[in-house]
Amino acid sequence: MNEKAAATLSERDFLFALKSPDRLYIGGEWVSPISGGVRTLVSPGSGRNFIAVAHGGVEDVDRAVAAARAAFDHGPWPRMTPAERASYLTRLGAEIVARSNLMAGLQAAEMGALYGMTAQIVPFFAGTFDFYAAMAGSFPFIERHQPSVGGVGYLVQEPVGVCAAIVPWNGPLMLACWKLAPALLAGCTVVLKASPEAPATLVALAEAVEAAGLPAGVVNVITADREISERLVRHPGVDKVSFTGSTGAGKKIGAICAERVARCTLELGGKSPAILLDDYDIDAFADHVASAATLLSGQVCAALTRIIVPRAKQGRVLDAIAARFEAVKVGNPFDPSTGMGPLASAAQCGRVERYIETGRKEGSRLVCGGTAPAGLDPRFYMAPTLFGDVDNRATIAREEIFGPVLSVIPVDSEDHAIAVANDSDFGLNATVFTHDSDHAFKVARRLRSGTVAHNGFKTDFTIAFGGFKQSGVGREGGVPGLRAYLEPKTVLLADAVSHFTQAPA
Missing domain, CATH: 3.40.309.10 (Aldehyde Dehydrogenase; Chain A, domain 2)
Known part of the structure; x- marks a missing residue:
């Protein structure tokens, strides 16, 4: 889009760009909220009402977790090889690139990000999926060891399970990509929870997921208030929580995860x-x-x-x-x-x-x-x-x-x-x-x-990103970001297997 055309844009140009903003994406379908509702966002750039977006309630959280649980426990996703999953990641990245202008416009409209800057960097965020797709062939999902007890040992990396990915309003697409891509390569299924302040960009991401053809329930996208989000964190069907947000909220999420020994990654505040x-x-x-x-x-x-x-x-x-x-x-x-x-x-x-x-x-x-x-x-x-x-x-x-x-x-x-x-x-x-x-x-x-x-403001998610002290627990991005969605399993055999694939049975 040229500079003259961009100058004439406003949030109203993106009002009808989404197919189903009044619905949640659960189990591969666009569904109306059961107990939530639809709320209108105000665009901070103009101060005007912008778009009405679905917000989920407790029953909607339960429905999303059930869909992700069924996809993990009974669906094909975790039983594919990493290379098979990587092909879906590549398609998803391409679908995001195809929506670069839309996603840039939505972020400008809903939280005031500069449209011109965001339009240029959306393809970079989409590249996260290619980055992790390439790891399908380089990361050691199965390693052979010599056990001290004799025989042959294998260290097998398996998906942690159903993941709740909770992203803030200030960088919804970027942070969703850096959570989704490693989780999906690992074989996890995901409930992606958007912030009520900036959900529209992630509705567009859900459309990209649908277009990429991921199996039903592998990625579910909902918007919910913080009180309803606690249901997601406490849900016994969720194996891991990945949260980016304030240190105060992160402390509460970490405490809840500790109560039920759920895995968590917390990327929190900074000074x-x-x-x-x-x-x-x-x-x-x-x-x-x-x-x-x-x-x-x-x-x-x-x-x-x-x-x-x-x-x-x-x-x-x-x-x-x-x-x-x-x-x-x-x-x-x-x-x-x-x-x-x-x-x-x-x-x-x-x-x-x-x-x-x-x-x-x-x-x-x-x-x-x-x-x-x-x-x-x-x-x-x-x-x-x-x-x-x-x-x-x-x-x-x-x-x-x-x-x-x-x-x-x-x-x-x-x-x-x-x-x-x-x-x-x-x-x-x-x-x-x-x-x-x-x-x-x-x-x-x-x-x-x-x-x-x-000599500059720099971070690099391709290596690792996260904090010391109250800035968080764990790392996102790079190889550490993939390991956060994997559970190591030790397998001890009397003899070496004659053949194995990267996928679990």
Whole structure:
């Protein structure tokens, strides 16, 4: 789609793009909610009603789990070879690519993501399925061992079972792909639960699943409130929960899973540091942290929000970041010239406003931002906001704001910088800015963080993604992400088998 055409788009262009938004996708069919209902979403970019989407109730959760359970216990999916399942993954990725513009438009409409950016990266998310499909031939699903008890041993990797995949509103497609692809390659069946704030993109994903021809019940897609979602987490028919969201919700999910010894992967909150070392250019540093702060309006769990700088350089850093923030065009997410869209909802915008007020009251210095830009709806829009002279004990330095707010924290030495970076309940992401790669690696090894990048905001799900401390349990992406959906089984035989396939009987 060319830039001129994109500029004329709005959320209303996607109002009738979905075939069955008022239904849930369960057991390979589009079904009306039994005990939920249909709710209308408000598009944050315009503040107007956008689309009515089905929400499930308790009976709908039970129906989805039953469908996934039947597909796992009695269907062909877990009994296929990984190579056979990989062919379906490849088809599903292609169906997502075919819906790139639709999915980009839905994400812009329902949570304010920039349409132009999202349209370019949807194919990258779809590539997750090709990434895991390629593992069908490289991952050791069956390994031969020499047992200490004699005979021949095999370590067999088998699917963990029925999985509940719960994704948040800020990156529904990306996170759904990184949960679905490894789970499906492993042979699991899935109940994918969309956030009530941003369900439409995952309705489109369900259409892609249907078009790819996956067996009935292998992937079920529902939307439900948090209270109803607890039924999914507690359901005895669910073997594993994969959750991405807030640390508070993750703690509750982890406790529920512990009660019934269900497996879980938790990718939770962050308060990630960006550390400026003495040798790095301030303007280049400001370019990186300012552009990262406006990505999805700062609604990114791995966002670099604690900006740790040498005390003598704080003034120049603040001036440089403020200049870049003030140049950002905030506005309509469908406009190609927009640099940052709205917050995803009025509730989220209100949360960010309360944190900004708390920062002021606790003595941090507001350098720029803090209000909606002129002419934009203050229920949804917030200017990129910068605080200086922030104490690492301040609320805005301790708690995840989930908005375009940076806290600049001055320090007296490199050791002080590392101590401040590690003085957090979170440990999801970090970046070290220095021209010395060897030194960056040494500093990275001292940081308590699941990812540490060099000279930029970077994460890589093809290797692994997840956090230390209260940022989560387990990893998504890469080989660790596949292992999270597998159970190792030890098989001890008197003699070697003459022939085996990768599929269980």
